[in-house]
Amino acid sequence: MGTEAMEVDAATNLERKQATYRSMDERFEIKNEMYRGQQYSEIYFIRLHSIRNLLNTLAQKWKPHLPICTVLGLEKGKECILIGTLYKHMKLKPCILDEYSKERSAVPIVKPHNFMHSDDQLILEDESGRVKLSGTVISPSFFVTGTVVALHGNETNAGDFLVQDILEAGLPPQIELPLESSEDKYVVFVSGLSVGSGASNPLQFQLLVDHITGHLGDDKEQVVASKIVRVVIAGNSVEISPGLLNGQTLAAKDQSRLYGPIKELDIMLTQLAAAVPVDIMPGPSDPANFALPQQPLHRCLFPGASVYNTFMSCTNPHLFEIDNLRFLGTSGQNIDDLDKYSEAKDGLEFMERTLRWRHVAPTAPNTLGCYPFSDRDPFLIESCPNVYFVGNQKKYDTHISRGSEGQFVRLISIPKFSESGVAVVLNVRNLECHKLSFSTQLQF
């Protein structure tokens, strides 16, 4: 800075706060995985096995007088507990053959549509067999294929299982937090930047960057900005016109349309990374692999930002700790898929269900693309996070979820920034959340 600046700025030379960070994304990385031609049965088996072990213990406390049976071991009229994976038979679920028979359009965007129908049926399955579930206690619109539950009921004459009660795994155990720091430290969540899309407003993004880095505003605002310890970008940071991605060679003049958005994003990320640690997660529209867990965006996409030690390219889902607070989040695919195949009043409710089912993406691999893991299911939630966030949702929302053993989770639904101009700020000290809203509309 020039000497002139020094005189005045010495007083306001703020130093950004720091926080400890630990990334736990190894579980979501597939670089060490080896595909042997295995099928998805393996991941289902592991899922069933893991959650069943939990449910076995829980079921004994829940209804200790009832025996736990396998499906084939059912006897008519005998009340028992069944533990297995749910399968929902859906009439309207799109079939791959239907998709191929339709003419392929230039825009490969699948319109999100809810495929529920009143005739949907639930079936419980374990290694020995499957049985249809009946009764009003269990509602097909609540569950999806892939959830593991324990059911109390009995076999009817019709051969199906009449459900009397349901037991879910519930929130996983949470590590006790010593509420130590009295310092306000903020984490900013943003998703759906969609740089390069028609809907995005680059000025809004610039304002976000300026605010977080501390360029914008007066001293008060800069003090606030200096307390931001991390920025988490939850997917869909870039949007490249699908017309450019149809597999044909691009003319030279079109190539700039391809890398333009990414370069713009890189410039913005450079500005961010030069000031504050940034985690960037891939999303459905980002140049990353399709199936979950999405692997980190390649560093070569960000030649400017990736040379900073503050720049972290992360997987989706993303699991990390800041100051011993556990954060778990996705770019939205898990919740959006639940929304297609089941019903809830809002995204937060879906999020809570995934926590109670102890699985981040229960519909994977059924309707959500997923890697066929054979020795583990990385989406199982073993330890309850303190903050659970989902990106690219319709609107900002937040809620606290409490578990039966005192677990405390802050659920955050992050809206698409390009549409709403809203980011989310979380205070690490007390897990309180507020909206960070930008508007460049001058016609006030």
Next chain:
Amino acid sequence: MREAGTLDILGEIHALVSDKLQVVSYKWLSRNFSVSSNDAKRILQEFVEQNGNGLEIVYCLSGFLKESSPVYRIQFVSGVKLAEAKKQFEDNCSLQVYSVQACVPKDPAAIWNAEFVQAEELFDQPSTLDNCLRDNRFCGVSNSFVKRNVNGPSLGVAPPLSKNAAGITISPKVSNAPQTPAIPQQKAKVQQSSLKSRQSPTVTAPVVKTESNATDSNAQARSNVGKVTAVPANKKKVNEKSSSGTSGSLANMWGRASVKLKPACAPETNKDVQNPIGNLVTAEAQICAHEAMDTLISDDDNEDAQCVSHKRTSNGEGKRKRQVVFDSSDEDDFEDAVNLASPDPPKKNSSPISEINTKTLLVEKKNLNFESPAEDQTEIKQEKTTERESKLPPKEDEVVVSLDKTNGKSVKTLDPKDEALVINKATDDVSNSTKRKRVCKTRIDDRGREVTEVVWEGEETENKNTDKKDTVTETANNRPTGAKKSPAFASKAPSNPVGKAGAKKAGKGGVKDGKQGNIMSFFKKV
């Protein structure tokens, strides 16, 4: 002094705004005149007070709104509406002049243009240059933990090794720290693993060349051995290359390739001791070192060629590596994914080498115990050979010969014609129902899968695992083995003939204990 400086700037702003009709935002000002952004805001404020008339001013109002749920809002306001806007905010909101312009563009985003052009210019400067964009020097908030490391490829190594994409060490609880020393080690592994065949014409690329020589004919087996040890790096690279870009192994390969190669060779190959082909290990090290020396000189010269060659060879490498990876470390699961069909189909392949492969393997088959785990070596060789075959027609003969040699035994005496005969014979043997019968047995194994075993009379056991839930896929013939060879990456599939299925299985029990050819024979030949 300061006053004069500021006056100059004010004059310039006036010129820019009035004459050039440019939007002057505080950020642009700060970068252009090298003042801090806080200063720039003050200057703009002064400007507005002095010459604000006739010009449009955009203010930025930020603060918490007077709402029940906390919303921190950052809002653009034009001068006229300022007072009104302020009412929506809590009292301690902050106000600054964002920009001055002759007139406000219809699309507010246009305000951003000049600033972005400037940012882009700064961004496009050579990466070794530090500028105000990169070090954020004009910001009111500084962060001393930010480090910018421009040493190219070395940073690219980080992702595979540690969590950090850009070099933050993850020792738990530490947020920012310098890169781990594990990186060179990983690089070394990568170098070793990046040995490739000679088919790349850009000989100058050290990685390629080294690999090519190392994997040449007889040495192929040994290079495979070397690769086996670098399995984790291999796998990583394989996956990375094949998947839509995950980490920086590409950078690894050609950045520090040759430099590390030499030292890497020795430690890598030393690990091969566990492999049965022990005596070849040192030979590989020799070859490695030899090649490394040769190529070190050319390393610095042709980075572009490196890039290109890297790209080209990476496909092949990826293919080959993947095979190596599979075979070496997936031994016990091997049986699971083998096809159900009898090992006949492979012979359909026109490539003489693959015929030889199958032939060799089939010939060996009778002597094999299919359950034995350490058969991967032969297989690696077989597949490597086949793989290379598809790319190196001229080298066929060499490979054939070497294959014979390395496999030893009865293969040695065969030439292509005879081999064909042998193949047919072996085929007949296998499928001929007079010799043995296929018996199906079904059971449920401990993983809940229905396992159908096809048992040949005392000779062979092939398993087919069926998914109990979903439709049984006709994976028997093609998918498990085809998939094994080229997992999920269709582009690789064609290069892996189905024939490998049988060949692989048979080859498994192959030559692990067989007499290996002497490496010196390779040198004599050449």
